[in-house]
Amino acid sequence: MQRRDFFKKLGTAAAVTAVLPSMSFAGSAKPTGPNKMDYDTAVKTITGGKTPKPSKKVKLKVPEIAENGAVVPVTVTVDSPMTESNYVKAIHILTGKNSNARCIDVYLTPANGKAMFATRIKLGGTQNVTALVELSNGEFLTASQSVKVTIGGCG
Amino acid sequence: MAGIKVKAKLKGGVVKVKAMAKHAMMTYNMAEKKTGSRDNANFITHITATVNGETVLDMSTSQFLSKNPIFKFQFKGIGKKGDKVQMIATDLKGNTLKGKGKIK
Structure with missing residues (x-):
């Protein structure tokens, strides 16, 4: 190089x-140890005290039963026009029981065309997976689903 | 050193990208169990994707992504066929992983 x-x-x-x-x-x-950020603290940090609204615009696709907690595919799609004035600013994927609730934060721009993101995460046990979406007008939308994990993936 | 595999495809004006980072993504708990020390934990903390110098995706990640995590995303209006999607990831130990793929 x-x-x-x-x-x-x-x-x-x-x-x-x-x-x-x-x-x-x-x-x-x-961080020196596990970043102990529980679900409520994580939501508060992201939203700055605002209450996120559950919305059907946010589509969270995760399996209901995950055989292996080490690899859980997650897809988040948000119904948004993605124009300069109205777009999805960020997608956060949160987990209910992992020692750090904040799993991934993705920052988007209007150039993304469609608010869609997919990845694979680890789950330590049966818990809720939540997608928290920040819109450009300051609103927060959420969608969540519980996932049953037969074998934990964090230990 | 491990890198990132990037595949990008242009269809109907939208570029769809699939990327896989080769990384162990060792959590603190795993590190303690396997090596006896929490300090051996190592995971990707930040990833950016750029096309022609413009950032198309920017994300902060934590220990709870799976091993060799996959990312799928899309963008439009930036880049054309033959341009390269470049991805740079930084992990906890300060290593950088790099990868690029041509838009097909």
């Missing part, structure tokens, strides 16, 4: 963490 290239990338990484200091827990100091 070129030296110049390396510094450029370092710069972008630093800029990204600098822009999102309050939103991104990844950019903050390295």
